[in-house]
Amino acid sequence: MNVIIFTDSDSAARSEQPHWRSKHPVWIVLDSANPVLPSIKHITLWDINCSSTWLNSLFSTLLTLDHEVECSLNQCHISSRIKGVFNSWINASITTDVNKCLNLGILEPDGVLNAQIVELFKSIQLETLNIKLSAWTRIDPNLWDALNSLTMNRVTLSVNSVWYGLIVNNFSMSQAFLSYNTEIICMYLNAQPNLIEAMHGLPIKSLSLYGSREGLDINHVASLHKLLSSLKQLKKLSVLKSNDSPGLWEALHGLNIKSLKLNDTYVQHLSLFAQFLASLTHLETLNIIVNFGSHLGLWDALHGLNIKSLTLNGSIADAMQKLAMKPSSRLFQSLTQLETLSIGLWNASDVEAPAFCQALHGLNIKRLSLNGFRSCKLVGFKSWDFSQLFQSLIQLETLSVRVCAYSNLWDYLPKALRGLHITRLSLSDIQEGLQVKNAELSQSISSLTQLKTLTLHVYAYIDLQLPQSLKYLNFYCTRISPPELRDLVKALSACTQAVESKLEFGCAECIYNDRWSMSTIFPPEEYIPVHLELTVQRNITVKRFRILDRIRADRWCESADSAWSVRGNVAVENDDYDDGTVDDDTYKSFVRHLNPGIKYRISMRVQSHGASNS
Numbered sequence: 001m002n003v004i005i006f007t008d009s010d011s012a013a014r015s016e017q018p019h020w021r022s023k024h025p026v027w028i029v030l031d032s033a034n035p036v037l038p039s040i041k042h043i044t045l046w047d048i049n050c051s052s053t054w055l056n057s058l059f060s061t062l063l064t065l066d067h068e069v070e071c072s073l074n075q076c077h078i079s080s081r082i083k084g085v086f087n088s089w090i091n092a093s094i095t096t097d098v099n100k101c102l103n104l105g106i107l108e109p110d111g112v113l114n115a116q117i118v119e120l121f122k123s124i125q126l127e128t129l130n131i132k133l134s135a136w137t138r139i140d141p142n143l144w145d146a147l148n149s150l151t152m153n154r155v156t157l158s159v160n161s162v163w164y165g166l167i168v169n170n171f172s173m174s175q176a177f178l179s180y181n182t183e184i185i186c187m188y189l190n191a192q193p194n195l196i197e198a199m200h201g202l203p204i205k206s207l208s209l210y211g212s213r214e215g216l217d218i219n220h221v222a223s224l225h226k227l228l229s230s231l232k233q234l235k236k237l238s239v240l241k242s243n244d245s246p247g248l249w250e251a252l253h254g255l256n257i258k259s260l261k262l263n264d265t266y267v268q269h270l271s272l273f274a275q276f277l278a279s280l281t282h283l284e285t286l287n288i289i290v291n292f293g294s295h296l297g298l299w300d301a302l303h304g305l306n307i308k309s310l311t312l313n314g315s316i317a318d319a320m321q322k323l324a325m326k327p328s329s330r331l332f333q334s335l336t337q338l339e340t341l342s343i344g345l346w347n348a349s350d351v352e353a354p355a356f357c358q359a360l361h362g363l364n365i366k367r368l369s370l371n372g373f374r375s376c377k378l379v380g381f382k383s384w385d386f387s388q389l390f391q392s393l394i395q396l397e398t399l400s401v402r403v404c405a406y407s408n409l410w411d412y413l414p415k416a417l418r419g420l421h422i423t424r425l426s427l428s429d430i431q432e433g434l435q436v437k438n439a440e441l442s443q444s445i446s447s448l449t450q451l452k453t454l455t456l457h458v459y460a461y462i463d464l465q466l467p468q469s470l471k472y473l474n475f476y477c478t479r480i481s482p483p484e485l486r487d488l489v490k491a492l493s494a495c496t497q498a499v500e501s502k503l504e505f506g507c508a509e510c511i512y513n514d515r516w517s518m519s520t521i522f523p524p525e526e527y528i529p530v531h532l533e534l535t536v537q538r539n540i541t542v543k544r545f546r547i548l549d550r551i552r553a554d555r556w557c558e559s560a561d562s563a564w565s566v567r568g569n570v571a572v573e574n575d576d577y578d579d580g581t582v583d584d585d586t587y588k589s590f591v592r593h594l595n596p597g598i599k600y601r602i603s604m605r606v607q608s609h610g611a612s613n614s
Contacts, residue, residue, distance in 0.1 A: 043071040051079045052119045060124050062096040068552060070095045078116060090117060100127040111137045115146035126152040131167075133159050139210065144188045157186050157210070159240060159263070161592075164208040168195070184236075186210055189248070190220060196227045206236040216247035224251040235259060249276035261287040267298050274301040287311040299331045306337045313344035313371070332363055342400075344371035352379060357389040365393060369400040370409070372430065386416035398424040402586070417444040428457030428476075428586050457586050460510035464491050466499070473501040476590035478598070479519060481509035482526050489530070492608040493540050501606045504590060506598035524567070524600040534606070544605035553596070560591040564601070 043058075055078065062069045071094045078090050093105040102121060106113055113133060121129065129152055133139075137159075147155060147167070155167040165184030185204050187195075189211035207228075216224070228234065228251065237252070238261040249272040260283060267273045277283075286307050290298065302310075332341070341363065360368075386409075390396070399422050403409055417425075425448065427441075445454065446465035454466070455474040461484040466473070473492070480488070485505075492501055507527065509520045524547045531545045548564040594601065 040065075041067065041069055043069065044074065045072065045076055046074040047076070049077045049079075052116065052122075055120045056123055059094065059096060059102065059121060063100060063102070063124065063126075065096070066098055068095055068097045070553070078120075092117065094120075100125060101130065102126055102128070103130045103132065105132040106137050107132070107134045108137075112140060113137055113143055114140035115142040118143060118146040118150065122149055126150065128152065128154040128156065130156045131158070132161070133157070141190065144191070157208075164210075164238060164240060165206070168199070184208060189224070190216065193223060196223050199227055200230045202231065203233050204231050205233050206238075207231065207234060208238040208240060210240045211248075216245050216251065221247035221251045225253070228252065228255055237261070239263065246272050249273055252276055254279045256282050258282055259285040259287075261289075263289045267301070270297040270301055273298075277301055277305060283307055285309040285311075288313070290314045302331055302335075304334045307335060308337055309340040309342075310335065310338060311342040311344070311369075313342075332359060336364075338363070338365055340367040340369075341365050342369035342371065353385050357385045360393075361389055362392045364395045366395050367398040367400075368393065368396060369402070371402045372404070386412045387418075390416050390420055396420070396422055398422065398426075400426040402426070402428045402430055402589075404430055414440040414444040417441075418447045420448055421450050422448060423450055424453040424455075425451060426455040426586055428455070428589065429459070430589075455586050457590050461488065463487070466491065466495055468495070468497055470495070470497070470499055473499055474586070475501065475503050475505075476587060477503075477505040478590075478595060479508040479510040480505040481520070481522060482530055484509070485527060485530050486533070489534060489540065489606065492606060493537065495608055496610055498610050499608045501604075501608070502587075503602075503604040503606060504587065505602055506594055507600040507602060508595075508598050519595075519597070521598070524602060527602055531604075539609045541607040541609070542604065543607060544603060546603040548601050548603060550596075550599045550601075554592050560588040564591070 040062075043062075055073075058071070062071070073090050073092045073094065076090050091106070091108050091111060093103075093107070095103040095105075097103065102124070104117070106117075111134065113131070129150065157164045157167050163184065165186035167186045184206040186208040187199070187210070189209050228237075234255070234257060236259040237255065237257045239248070239252070240263045246269050249269065253276050257280060260280065277286075283305070284307055286302070286305065286309070288302075288311065290312065332338070341360070390399075399417075399420070401409070401413065413427075425445070442463060442465045445451070446467050448467050449469055451467050451469050453472040453474075454470055455476075456462075456464075457476040459478050461477055461480050464475075475488070488503070492499055507522045507524050509522065527547075528545075531542060534540050534542050547567040548561075549567050550563060551565045552563050554560070554563045
């Protein structure tokens, strides 16, 4: 067994070690005789004391390999050579890629992204740095200046696994940056004046502004407002880590944007905030993630807006409890142009179900989405609460429910669905799929006589009863065995009408017991006979039968399919249907949250021509 010893030559690190820290060098043990790290894929550094110089050298070495390496830093005490920067504890996940790409993740609730972390990559020749944060990660204002010292073409940012864009700072104001003008751009709220000046008039369509809760001085307010007003093609604006500075709402006043997203919103200057929203006369879509302690007047600031789409999400109980109070009921009724409403309760405490349903009762919306409910319950439920709510939404065409599989909402949903006049229905868990164990849900789906598009993301195969009105089925399943696949296609072939189906599933089977489930993994070759059987059926056309192998862990900064490689593919004809019938978000969630133990999945496109035509 080969041993590589990385010793820290930085005297500052050794001299500043606390007395309870080990002074021994870090040892990394390999299973290969080659002395150049040929096969190492994972490195975990836990509770060590070292210098940023040493880590910089380590990452430089890892980037010379022909495969990616994941390095976890857990409670590591890193000494810095940046003037005025104190030594700090760092928790981060860093993955080096083969294309001079480095992925940095800081996901702890109390995590900090600061200049010292950037120092770890200072002398590395990188093409791309992808930064993945949680919504609670604090960003040090000094980070942005530190990014200028890096030699790379791209720095990207995602927050809570949502893509926010390409970070621009002085280093990226070049012809290379201009070639990415169709992407989402992310800019620091208190960016330097020369950067603001250089961005004037660029053809940016979507912009994310990232703050660190510090205020905006009066001169910066004016320059930022001038910049934003000069972006004539700007349609979408996101404000991350908004600081509720009066200057912020003044800088954003009167923009001609159509879509606005406010993340981590904590509003105290309610009058200025209300004036700001009222000034956005072209606004159609508003997405707000509320913060703990948000004033009740926040709902009043939204009152009477002429928006068509509203999304309200919250991660703290106090903020979302206010959603079920009387002001929110008046709020929804006042939005007379509203067509789409999405409500997410994330990590909230219990919510009174009658008040929640009453707040939504009778709205003239066409699309309703309920998300989250990870650790909260709708309390005080009566069996008819949800049924009455859905029946009162007489204009409702699309219903999407993506909540925790263990939420008590699922106890009432099947009965509430019965007989609705919706044309589109999407049901999924927030991660790995619904754990449906009975036929009640399937029976409710069969009662939807006007349903045209059905999207299901389930944990294991369920026996479907499809309504005769159905035209499109998107079925995402974590585990399906070969016999279950036969049963699924048999159900499709029994339809009297033509149905286009997108079937995506892991090559495994789930067996339920009273309190647990057990998985059996199948090699993908065992599904090939099922495909061959389908090719001889007259009323079934297989447009795609694609085997995919997992090649690495998923990355949120890349497409959902980037962690998979196509092994075998059979396509008889154009196998992609997407005329607004495919729920991309649910598909991406299925791929990203597919159990890591499942190494193979199959992608199918199947068209059933109707049993009456066979």
